[in-house]
Every structure is written in C-alpha cells, then in structure tokens.
Amino acid sequence: MALAADAPKDSFRLSMLVYDTRFRSITIQVAVLILFVLALSWLYGNVTANLAAKGRPFSFDFLWVRAGYDIAQRPISYTNDSTHFRAAMVGLSNTVILAALGCFFATLLGVTAGVLRLSKNWLIARLMTVYVEIFRNIPLLLWILVIFVPLGELTPAPNAFKVTDQMIADGVEPAASMILAGTVAVTNRGTYMPWAQLEHPLPSGWLTFGAIAAVLVLSFLANARIVMRARAVQEDTGVRPTTWWKSLLVLFTPVIVLLWAMGFHFDLVQPPTRFNFQGGILVLNSFLAILIALSLYTGAFIAEIVRAGILAISHGQSEAAFALGLRPNKTMKLIILPQALRVIIPPLISQFLNLTKNTSLGIAVSYLDLRGTLGGITLNQTGRELECMLLMMMIYLSMSLIISSVMNLYNRSVQLKER
C-alpha cells in the first residue's frame, strides 16, 4: 500500500531555510537571536569600556554612604545622617503615598464627572464636558505649575500667624488667621492641619499598625458573615432581614474601642510664638499641588472611560430591568454597573499606571519622591548616573508590574465567566 509516508522526500536544500514555511520561522528566529545577542554584547562592551575610561567600577556601595541632605516630607524616620538607601526608601514611600491618594481622588472625581456628563441636566452635562476637554487637552505639567504658583504666592508666610504674649496684651490681631474654626493654617510653605495621635500606643509602630489592621480585617470578616447569612435567609424566605445596624456595630465598634484604649486624640495646630507652628502635620504645598493636578488630570480621563463604559451597555438592558420592575437605582446597581465595570476596568488600570508614573513630575515643584531622591539629589551628589538610573527604572518597573497584576486579578473576578 502506498501511504502518505511514502511521498517523495525532498532532499534538504539550503534555500529551503528561507523559502520553506516549515523552516523559515526558525531561520528568522535564529537570525533575530543572533542580532539581539550581538547588540547586547555591543552595549555591554561599550558600558565596560566607558566605565573603565572613567575609572570607576559598577557598584551599588554608594547606597550605604551618608546622604547628608534633608527631606521635608518623611513618612519613615530619616535624618540627613541616614544613608542614601534610606533616602531612596523615603522617596519611594512619598511616591507610593502620592500615587495611592491620587488614584483614590482621581477615581472619585472621574466617576462623578463621568456619570454627571450623562446627566439629563443640560447645564451639568455641559460643565462636565468642559472640564473633561480642558484637562485632557492641556499638559499635566502646566496644571501642576498653575496650581503650585498661587499656593506659594498668594498665601501668607507662617510668621504672619504669629501670636506673642505682647500682642495679646496689646490686643493686636495676627496678620493672618487660621481657617475652619482655627484648626487649619494655609501658609506659603504648606498647610498645617490637625493629625491623629495616640496617647499610649503599643511598644512599636509596626505593632500598633498591625493591631489596628487585624481588628479591621476581623470586623470585615464578621460583617461578610452577617451579609451572607442575610442572603441565605432571603433565598429561603424571600424576606431580607434588616442588617444595617448590625453591620455598623460590627464594623466600627471594635476599632473605636481599640483607638479609645490607646488614647486616640487629635494633635491640634498651635499658632507660632516665634517662627513655626507647633503640633499637627504639615502638608507641603508641592505635595498638594501635584496631588490636585494629578487627580484633576487623571479624573478627566477616568470620566471618559466611565462614560464610555456606561454607554457601551445596550439600552435594552436597562429597558429589560425596568420591565422586570426594578427601580432606577437598583437597575444601575444590579444591571448596568456590573456589566459596565467589565468595560471600564482594563482602561482604568492603565490610567492608574499612568498616574503612578506621572508622580515623577514632582520634579517640577521639587517634591522629593523616588525620582527626586534617588534619581535627583543622590545621583548628583554621588555622580553614579548609571547605577541610580537603572535602580530607579527597576523600582518603577516593579511598581507598575505589581499594580497591573493586582488590578488584573480584580479584573478577572468581574469579567464574564464563559464556558
């Protein structure tokens, strides 16, 4: 019998590497690989030659040298005697704080503006359109500068708030006064506001933080149980038991009790008697400017994403929901939003990533984030451009990868489950 295997065998010719589709992809890949390796070795050779020419080895030892510069905003303890590594960590935590708050406010603003842009109210819809178009079409850098300049120029210096015994005796009012019932002072350095403090916290900061976090997690788990039980009862009997007061109790009582036991109180801001304010916390103008600018700018993009997501859900879905007798807010919550989220989340992830990367624009207002410390002052002081830049890029890259993988996990949980 003649089988397919008996088909005349081509003898292998060299030209088949190029013209035979069975071999061509291998040829191309080998060629690409060779070129890639050649390019890498060329770059590597250049780097070593350049480093040798400058007479300096490639090493990260400079990270353990005294930094010697001050950072105004320090979420973790740091003095100018700390190492460059510590400075970079302070910078990284400043970046993370800015990015987290920025994502929060941008989402809040974006969802509000996106929903309002679809509002039937003509004026509101137009206003939101104007907001979105203006912020989307003008560079972020301009918004940062435009917000930063008046914060520094139009606000009084801290010593304008000065109150001395002499002034009280003479009945002289200070040149500037604090707002919000004398609790918040807006100055040209930053905004001084009250800050939470614990009278007698646990022995270490991590322990305190851990205790609060553990209590919160336990409360959430307990609340989830209450909700689950309520759902089970509803499925059995068709009547949902009232749970809101139980939820409130379970969610808030434990943490309030814990904070009360640790002596929670607000540290109020005292007006200066000599130069500076006492107590409270200082929110730097640079931080405020970049946070506001980032939230407004990214919020405009998120508004467009939310609007597109809601519009992508076909009109039939809401009509079907109305036909089932659902009210408008239930329709939104149960029918439109779950479907719209599927469309909204992937682009939302990339907006969060953009916002995180845009925090590096803090350079424009001298906000000392990761780029300002590791890629700025440390780089200039030590002259280790190559090491600093590579390290900084790696940190930014891992931050982006972490955010996108976490958000992708969430995305997978809301996506349509198809068989």
Added chain:
Amino acid sequence: MSTQFHRTEMLPAQSPPIGERGLVKWLRANLFATPLNAFMTLVSIYVIYSLVRWLFPWFGNSVWNASSLQECRQIITAAAGEGATGACWALIKERWHQFIFGFYPQDLYWRPTLAFILLFVALAPVLFPHPPRKLFWFTFLYPAIAFFLLWGGSVWLPVVTMLGFGVMGLVYRLLVGRVGVTVATSLGVLAAVLWWLFADGTLAHGLESVSPIGLRAVDSDEFGGFMLAIIIGVTAISFSLPLGILLALGRQSDMPIVKTICVGFIEFIRGVPLITLLFTASLILGYFLPVGVTFDVILRVMILVTFFAAAYIAEVVRGGLAALPRGQYEAADALGLDYWRAQRLIILPQALKISIPGIVSTFIGLFKDTTLVSFVALLEPLRGVTNAVRADTDWQGIYWEPYIFVGCIFFIICFGMSRYSMYLENKLKTDHR
C-alpha cells in the same frame, strides 16, 4: 324630545399649555426636572457666576502695549483705580516669537516656517483621499528637507544620507531576480546600513570640500518654543507608528523568540515614566555608545520619545488586531496570501481603522509630553521659554499670562487632533450600525 348639543364646526387647534412648550418646557425638562436637578442647576449657575465675577475684571483690564510688568501695572492702576488687577498681554505681544521659535536666529525664521508649511504638503497623502503619486516622493524626501532647513549646515549630509535609500533600492533591484524577495531585501538593508556607517561621513565631507553649498548652521541650543515641541512631536509620531505596528505584529507572532523580545521591550518602556527615559537620553545614553561617541541632545531625546510612543502604539494596535474576527485571518490564509500580503491587504487596514481613536489619543499624549523635555534643559514652551522670559528683570513676577497663552495653543492643537480623529473615524466607517 330631548335637545342634543353637538358642535358642528371644528375648533382651531389650541397651543399647548405654557408649561409644555418653548423655553419653559425646555427649562423644565433640562434644568429643573427634579428637585435634585434644580439644586444642581442652581449650584452650577452660582459656580459659573463666581468664576466670571472673579475672572472678568482681570481679562477686562488687559493691557496690550507696555514694555515691562511695572508699566503694565501702572497702566492698570491708572485706568481701573488702585488695587485693580489685570492681564498683561504685552508680554506675549513682545515675546511671542520666543514662545514660537525659542532662541532661533530672528533673521532665519523663514526656515522653520517653510519647513512647517512643507510639512502639510508632505502629509497630503495622509490628509487627502487621492493625492498625485509624485507627492509620495516628496513625503519620502521630507525628513531630509526639514532637517536641512532647520539645522542648516552643508546640503551634502542629508543628500548623501538619502542616497543610502537609493543604494538599498539599487541592491534590491539587482538581486531580486536572482535570489528572491526576502534575501534581496535583507541584503539591500545591509548595504544601506554599511553605506550609512562607512561611506556617509567621508563622502559628505568630500563633496563639501569640492562644492560647499549650504545654509547657515543653527545649533541645537538655539531651538525652542513650540517649534521644538512640534519637531519632537512630529518626528516621534511619524516614526513611532511604523515601529509600533511592527512591535504589535511581533507580539502577536507565533515565533517565541521574536515575541519575547517584543513583549520585553513594550513592557519595559511602558513600565517606567517618560522622565526617566529622558534622563536616560541626557545622562546615561553615552555609557551605551562607544567611548567618545556622542550626538545631538535633541536627536537623543527624539529617539527615546519615539521608543516611548511606539510601545504605547504597539499596545493600541494589538488591541485592534485582537478585536478582528478570527475569520478574517483564516480567510486571508484560505486565499493563499503570504504573511506580509495578508497583513497589508486584509488585517492591518481593518485593525488600524479600529485603533484610530487609541492611536490619536496616544499622539495627543505624546505631544503633551513634549513639555517634559524641559527637564533635560531643552527650551520647550511651557517651562523652558516661560522661565527664560521671566528671568528678564522687565517681566519678573508675571505668572498667568504665559501659562494661559501656552495652554491655549496646546489646547487648540490637541483638541484639533481629537476632532480630526473623530472625522477620520466617521469617514472610514463601513459598518451599518
């Protein structure tokens, strides 16, 4: 007998009640539909009113002719009384050329202007449906022409560089009959690369010494303003699109090595901020080049910005490729088209059409991001030129006017681009939804 009443004549149609027609109906439907709506309307009206009340005097007291901020303020005080504020557009009137051209020599402004006008001729194949075929040659030659006009210097360098493409074409023509398309193309590219690496400089020098034709050279330090933003933006846009498409195809390809390299490139570029790439261009690119080799900072920035945009374009195009129904790929295969023909004739035209909004918003983002080059000491309009202008003692302390001016120009360009993309999307729409 009972009497019956019935009308014998038609009544004229009555107009609807006052609440159901005209302005009142519109107001009720669009502004005061529910109490919440009415509340929001009132709040918005109040916000608009206070904004106008705050801004109007400032714009109303604008001064257009003055030679310093001091003089501006004096004029405003004289006209509107003590304590009045006003805009001082005299700064823009006096220094607009710096915002547009940076410190480019004033007597040579015709060169960038001409390059800008020719840009639209070069773009004609993209902008208009049926351009004459000869215009494609102009588009092809435009980068060399623009380079020569902007930077000046000897005419021979761009000419000899463009000849490299001639060498590529020649080698291809000579070999294509004998060894086939793939090998001929690779050898053509190889020949052109060898030409650029070894023949380019010497030949240009030789021709320069034989017949020195050229324009006055302008240094990169003198470039600035919107001219710089447009140069970087247009270059990055035009080179990132083909590069991005290639990267997207590489990422979709079933060759693991090609795919890995493309994914690595795209994810790395997208994972780091543009600022770090710009600092790479200005600080550490020298480490990756042979010892002593360096080139112009604008060129370095352009290359890195192009890579940055290409990675984003690649992701947008990949979305377009993925959105195409599987049947299109299979139909192309069934017709017996090879890979490049299938991509060129079937896949890419459809995928790119889907990706237009994404591609254009990437371009808009890219154009806005050109403002970041001020951090590597280039004079872009927003920070570079504004700070340079403000450093003049006459204009020290002026804040809003330059920002508003620059912001308006950015808005016009970016908004224009987004409207053009909508028009393009509409024009190319073929479905019947």
